């Protein structure tokens with residue numbers, strides 16, 4: 001017998017109703033076998049969900065997981081200054097070992113806050129895949145290519161590496177890793193390179209993930225240089241489509257929203273990063289009304305400054321109302337759907353829902369807390385009141401990754417210590433004290 005029963009709790013169903021039920025997991029296949037009446041089934045192993053709510057594991061649709069090493073290193077600047085003055089000089093000193101240590105830390109943080117899958121943009125991606133393998137989570141990984149500031153040979157090598165890494169790592173970690181082709185953004189990768197390499201990525205059947213329309217500073221040069229809005233330019237480059245998602249999508253006009261909807265391109269909405277860098281407010285209600293699939297991302301921990309998807313859900317609901325000037329915009333059901341089904345759709349996962357046949361990626365949220373009392377509406381609580389620290393258990397691919405707040409596959413204390421050491425040495429190297 002290799003089944004697991006998540007028993008004694010309430011369950012969030014795909015239609016966002018809540019009922020008392022037990023969730024039977026087939027650990028062999030990693031799928032949910034059934035959702036059954038309470039107490040009607042036994043299993044080899046049980047996970048106690050009493051006083052809890054069983055929900056799909058959350059999906060972080062856009063992050064840079066190893067940037068945990070830079071958490072709190074540089075704050076309170078806009079995107080361009082933050083990247084150019086602080087982040088990129090330090091990232092130039094990053095080693096593969098640093099990135100693995102940072103990735104492990106980020107993954108521990110996500111497991112502890114109920115996230116079971118994330119989509120990442122970075123480099124030394126094989127080492128991030130190793131961390132994903134050990135931790136038991138799912139991830140969509142890729143090597144991010146930047147061509148500005150590089151000579152032709154280095155620029156072309158970087159884009160080729162993005163394609164090669166995506167081909168090599170697809171299916172790693174027993175199938176829990178998939179991959180994307182990743183031009184960093186429409187301003188940091190030159191047009192000639194995009195015209196050469198996007199067709200190659202398409203030919204190889206690779207999904208695509210890139211930053212787009214994040215700040216006004218990014219939109220204006222594209223309009224000036226190409227005479228088109230960024231997403232019109234992206235469409236001309238064949239970057240948009242069912243298997244593309246863009247991070248941010250803040251400064252999009254009506255025609256671009258229609259383009260996203262018509263091409264089936266998704267958006268990974270990163271509200272905390274957009275607020276912290278003062279990038280702007282994404283028109284999430286308008287995107288959803290147009291039929292665009294919107295998922296939720298944290299962006300990196302240096303611009304957030306945590307990887308708790310529950311924080312992000314609350315921020316998305318709040319800022320979604322502010323930008324729409326409508327308290328009824330981006331309601332609780334919408335943000336819960338975005339961080340579950342929405343993110344799962346962007347990451348092309350058969351999950352984001354508690355239903356027989358779906359991936360057994362689950363989180364059990366403890367409802368016995370002062371800030372969750374009374375429990376009029378569990379969906380309201382998920383959107384507005386639950387914190388990552390309320391997650392009691394986390395399950396991915398049928399395996400228990402956290403039980404009663406103890407992370408099982410990784411030694412959390414050792415991961416934190418190692419990441420702290422790598423962060424300290426990295427900054428010393430970057431600042432010339434090493």
Ligand SMILES: CSC[C@H]1O[C@@H](n2cnc3c(O)ncnc32)[C@H](O)[C@@H]1O
Pocket residue numbers: 064079083087088091121122123144145146184211214273299300303
């Ligand atoms: C070359 S790997 C990815 C690259 O992206 C940088 N980054 C982190 N946050 C953002 C953001 O909000 N917009 C654009 N780029 C971002 C990260 O530091 C890496 O250099």
Ligand SMILES: [Zn+2]
Pocket residue numbers: 062063064211247299300
């Ligand atoms: Zn990003």
